[in-house]
Amino acid sequence: MNIGQAAGASGVSAKRIRYYEQIGLIDSAARSESGYRVYDERDVHTLRFVSRARQLGFSIEEISDLLALWQDRHRSSAAVKKIALAHIEEMQKKIAELQSMVDTLNDLACHCEGDARPECPILEELSGGEERA
Amino acid sequence: MNIGQAAGASGVSAKRIRYYEQIGLIDSAARSESGYRVYDERDVHTLRFVSRARQLGFSIEEISDLLALWQDRHRSSAAVKKIALAHIEEMQKKIAELQSMVDTLNDLACHCEGDARPECPILEELSGGEERA
DNA sequence: CCTACACCTTCCCATTACGGGAAGGTCAAG
DNA sequence: CTTGACCTTCCCGTAATGGGAAGGTGTAGG
Numbered sequence: 001m002n003i004g005q006a007a008g009a010s011g012v013s014a015k016r017i018r019y020y021e022q023i024g025l026i027d028s029a030a031r032s033e034s035g036y037r038v039y040d041e042r043d044v045h046t047l048r049f050v051s052r053a054r055q056l057g058f059s060i061e062e063i064s065d066l067l068a069l070w071q072d073r074h075r076s077s078a079a080v081k082k083i084a085l086a087h088i089e090e091m092q093k094k095i096a097e098l099q100s101m102v103d104t105l106n107d108l109a110c111h112c113e114g115d116a117r118p119e120c121p122i123l124e125e126l127s128g129g130e131e132r133a
Numbered sequence: 134m135n136i137g138q139a140a141g142a143s144g145v146s147a148k149r150i151r152y153y154e155q156i157g158l159i160d161s162a163a164r165s166e167s168g169y170r171v172y173d174e175r176d177v178h179t180l181r182f183v184s185r186a187r188q189l190g191f192s193i194e195e196i197s198d199l200l201a202l203w204q205d206r207h208r209s210s211a212a213v214k215k216i217a218l219a220h221i222e223e224m225q226k227k228i229a230e231l232q233s234m235v236d237t238l239n240d241l242a243c244h245c246e247g248d249a250r251p252e253c254p255i256l257e258e259l260s261g262g263e264e265r266a
Numbered sequence: 267c268c269t270a271c272a273c274c275t276t277c278c279c280a281t282t283a284c285g286g287g288a289a290g291g292t293c294a295a296g
Numbered sequence: 297c298t299t300g301a302c303c304t305t306c307c308c309g310t311a312a313t314g315g316g317a318a319g320g321t322g323t324a325g326g
Contacts, residue, residue: 036275049261060311077246
């Protein structure tokens with residue numbers, strides 16, 4: 001099957017497939033005589049694996065490690081779990097950051113009248129308490 | 134004051150200050166005879182505004198709008214609030230996405246023994262239920 | 267057989283918000 | 297007068313793609 005079909009079957013765009021190949025995340029595809037990339041079910045399966053991992057927010061580098069483990073029958077589940085837990089922690093840290101920003105900003109927005117007048121606690125806060133420089 | 138002092142006083146690195154000038158977020162700084170950028174308190178105040186806005190997660194483009202409003206004495210607080218609320222919504226959406234990923238992954242990780250054996254629900258899930266391609 | 271048209275190829279540019287570092291000019295102190 | 301800390305511009309690299317150009321391929325219909 002050509003890249004377009006592999007894309008359709010895996011949910012990974014042709015652009016992305018080429019990119020993944022280029023950076024070495026996935027093996028170089030076989031080629032037809034005319035130079036077209038050729039894929040089989042196994043390739044599509046791998047692409048789906050990558051796609052699902054991306055949906056869970058793993059970075060390409062993490063996915064590279066996960067793929068290696070996936071293909072290693074002597075892997076330990078501990079190694080996989082370690083990557084997963086590290087990723088969870090990263091995401092939770094990011095969530096905490098975002099939540100803190102939301103809380104602060106929400107607080108400010110709540111005290112903003114949101115009318116036609118220029119007085120605005122949001123700008124005052126950003127300004128450092130004093131008004132216009 | 135030179136860019137280094139402005140950086141120290143505002144908490145914005147010299148690199149960033151030049152970048153902000155380059156993309157037009159802030160006005161071009163005055164120059165000394167020898168070509169050095171020169172800043173005053175007002176500039177530093179603006180830089181601090183930008184810095185605080187960045188700490189709340191606003192994008193450069195949003196900050197550009199906020200700066201314009203800040204400097205517009207005829208602004209309406211409604212315009213400011215609108216930007217803030219939109220930003221809050223974006224962040225909440227991002228949080229929800231991340232939280233969903235964390236939940237899913239946590240669930241999988243909980244069922245992973247994390248020992249020396251290769252069996253791993255995380256990889257099984259990424260694999261689509263079937264084992265190794 | 268020829269012509270569309272859909273598909274494929276590689277290559278380069280743009281995105282976001284900077285940091286790093288090179289090559290070279292400036293300034294103040296010792 | 298030299299050293300070292302500044303400053304300048306310029307270009308590269310980041311993460312993970314999307315867009316699009318220029319050009320080859322494959323197939324289906326007239």
